[in-house]
Amino acid sequence: MSTTQATTVTCPHCGRTNRVPAAAEGSPRCGNCKQPLPWMVDAGDDDFTEVVERADIPVVVDLWATWCGPCRMVSPALEKVATDLAGRIKLVKVDVDKNPRLSQRFEVQAVPTLLVLDRGETVARQAGAAPAPALRRWVEESITAREG
Ligand SMILES: [Zn+2]
Numbered sequence: 001m002s003t004t005q006a007t008t009v010t011c012p013h014c015g016r017t018n019r020v021p022a023a024a025e026g027s028p029r030c031g032n033c034k035q036p037l038p039w040m041v042d043a044g045d046d047d048f049t050e051v052v053e054r055a056d057i058p059v060v061v062d063l064w065a066t067w068c069g070p071c072r073m074v075s076p077a078l079e080k081v082a083t084d085l086a087g088r089i090k091l092v093k094v095d096v097d098k099n100p101r102l103s104q105r106f107e108v109q110a111v112p113t114l115l116v117l118d119r120g121e122t123v124a125r126q127a128g129a130a131p132a133p134a135l136r137r138w139v140e141e142s143i144t145a146r147e148g
Helices: 048-053 069-084 100-105 132-147
Strands: 006-010 017-021 040-042 059-064 090-095 113-118 121-127
Touching: 006 040, 048 090, 059 069, 069 090, 069 132, 113 132, 121 132
Parallel strands: 040 090, 059 090
Antiparallel strands: 006 017, 059 113, 113 121
């Protein structure tokens, strides 16, 4: 029943290109060197449950829009965080204009709005741009409180 797509990720450890599914049990590892891979996918109204709420690891959700300048700064910063924290988080991007149900559900007033979800429960939320080190600190604090 999956409508989700696989994406390809280059392993930061050995350079091997891996196919990574949008939704899977656990978290993806490199087929060659077995290191955790950065997990960065898109989701929307139709596959949010499968891709985000059923994930086994915490999910950082980037609610963004194509016309949003700060989003274009935050996205690469979040990708760096997702690479640094590979195996511990999944990064999921949601285009708010294409996914009105999610925008409404999370009451998105400004973009980017960033969420940390753990098994469907929102554990942290912030709006606006921030540099990668600040985002990483925010994400780590959010997930460390849950990892205990
Ligand atoms: Zn590898």
